[in-house]
Amino acid sequence: xxxxxxxxxxxxxxxxxxxxxxxxxxxxxxxxxxxxxxxxxxxxxxxxxxxxxxxxxxxxxxxxxxxxxxxxxxxxxxxxxxxxxxxxxxxxxxxxxxxxxxxxxxxxxxxxxxxxxxxxxxxxxxxxxxxxxxxxxxxxxxxxxxxxxxxxxxxxxxx
Amino acid sequence: xxxxxxxxxxxxxxxxxxxxxxxxxxxxxxxxxxxxxxxxxxxxxxxxxxxxxxxxxxxxxxxxxxxxxxxxxxxxxxxxxxxxxxxxxxxxxxxxxxxxxxxxxxxxxxxxxxxxxxxxxxxxxxxxxxxxxxxxxxxxxxxxxxxxxxxxxxxxxxxxxxxxxxxxxxxxxxxxxxxx
Numbered sequence: 001x002x003x004x005x006x007x008x009x010x011x012x013x014x015x016x017x018x019x020x021x022x023x024x025x026x027x028x029x030x031x032x033x034x035x036x037x038x039x040x041x042x043x044x045x046x047x048x049x050x051x052x053x054x055x056x057x058x059x060x061x062x063x064x065x066x067x068x069x070x071x072x073x074x075x076x077x078x079x080x081x082x083x084x085x086x087x088x089x090x091x092x093x094x095x096x097x098x099x100x101x102x103x104x105x106x107x108x109x110x111x112x113x114x115x116x117x118x119x120x121x122x123x124x125x126x127x128x129x130x131x132x133x134x135x136x137x138x139x140x141x142x143x144x145x146x147x148x149x150x151x152x153x154x155x156x157x158x159x
Numbered sequence: 160x161x162x163x164x165x166x167x168x169x170x171x172x173x174x175x176x177x178x179x180x181x182x183x184x185x186x187x188x189x190x191x192x193x194x195x196x197x198x199x200x201x202x203x204x205x206x207x208x209x210x211x212x213x214x215x216x217x218x219x220x221x222x223x224x225x226x227x228x229x230x231x232x233x234x235x236x237x238x239x240x241x242x243x244x245x246x247x248x249x250x251x252x253x254x255x256x257x258x259x260x261x262x263x264x265x266x267x268x269x270x271x272x273x274x275x276x277x278x279x280x281x282x283x284x285x286x287x288x289x290x291x292x293x294x295x296x297x298x299x300x301x302x303x304x305x306x307x308x309x310x311x312x313x314x315x316x317x318x319x320x321x322x323x324x325x326x327x328x329x330x331x332x333x334x335x336x337x338x339x
Contacts, residue, residue, distance in 0.1 A: 011327045041331050047277055048299045056192035057206055061184045064210045068180070068217050 001027045006034045014041035165229040172220050184213055187233055190300065194234075197296035198241045200285050208244060212236050227310060234303070234311035238293060245289035276334070283333040291326035298323055 001023045012018035020028065028035050057063075102108040168186070171179035191212050196205035215236050223232060284292055290312070297303040309316045 007328075011324055011331070015327075037331065037335065040334055041327070043273075043276060044280060044327075044331055044334060047273065047280055048295070051277075051299065053189065053193040053300055054196040054202070054205075056188045056209065060188055060192065060206065060209070061181055063206075064184060064188075064213050065181060067210055068214060071214060071217075 003027075003031060003034055006031070007037070010034070010037050010041050011045075013038060014045045162228060166225060169220065169223060169225065169229060180217060183216070187230070188213075190303070191233065191237055193300055194237050194293065194296050194303070195241060197284075197300075198289065198292045199244060200281070204244075208240050212240050215240070228307065230304075231307045231310045234297075234307050238311050241289060241293055279334060280330070283330055286333055287326060287329060291322065291329065294319065294323045294326050295330070 006024055006027055009018055009020070009024065013020055013024075028038060102111060168179065168183055172183055188209070192205060192209040195208045195212070196202060199205045199208060212233070216233060219232075219236075223229075227235075284295060287295070294308070297308050305316055305319055308314075309319045312319065314322070
């Protein structure tokens with residue numbers, strides 16, 4: 001048996017996954033180099049098995065959760081920023097589009113007249129309503145009081 | 160952790176139930192940290208990378224389909240993070256680093272003490288390729304199954320075992336080379 005044949009089995013023997021047969025055992029008793037390799041492999045195996053697993057630092061979870069919250073907040077900020085930018089862009093686009101359409105179709109004159117009619121109509125309606133405002137306010141107050149009394153009466157266990 | 164309980168935990172995390180993600184971190188935190196710390200060998204960097212793993216888990220949970228086990232998916236992220244880290248930093252470490260050189264063994268008696276051997280073993284592990292380091296770290300940590308590693312590394316189970324054997328052999332040869 002040659003050293004190369006034994007070399008392949010050294011790690012398995014050291015880990016206890018392979019029991020050396022008679023030929024390997026004989027080689028190990030006569031070959032100092034292979035015997036030393038097996039001894040090194042056995043000590044290495046036992047040290048690797050005995051090594052304590054490094055534990056995570058005490059504040060690991062709390063630090064991680066803070067980092068996650070920061071990352072989430074940053075993501076939300078980015079989403080908000082993109083949404084706001086998109087809304088501004090959309091508003092600008094609509095504004096520019098309307099302005100261009102009005103300019104090219106001549107509707108700006110018509111729309112100015114329409115706005116004039118609309119605003120004068122609103123002013124006339126306001127002038128008609130203004131003298132009756134105290135009457136409307138009184139009626140609303142009476143209605144509110146009546147509703148309040150009804151609500152109190154329906155909720156009161158004594159009645 | 161049983162697959163059913165893993166699934167429940169994932170569902171609770173997805174619903175953003177208070178304390179669910181903390182429970183996941185408590186369950187896997189030590190294992191993830193130990194795997195990375197034994198692969199990277201820099202404790203503060205290991206904490207950063209372990210946090211990075213959990214950040215990726217947090218971001219990825221809504222897309223986790225549950226086809227693989229949660230632990231397998233987590234190991235895959237650990238493998239990716241460690242591989243990326245290795246691609247950024249490659250610092251070969253000499254077993255005879257002058258800053259931490261230990262007394263040389265006498266020529267007559269080459270027996271190392273366990274402390275010496277442990278120190279040299281740590282340095283020898285750092286000289287292994289990243290994948291071998293991860294395999295060695297995972298093999299000697301409780302709770303890591305070969306099957307999980309094989310799936311996480313996209314390797315057949317037999318290949319994982321062969322690579323582990325090669326890693327151990329390379330480690331021994333590094334130690335023996337140091338002894339000569």
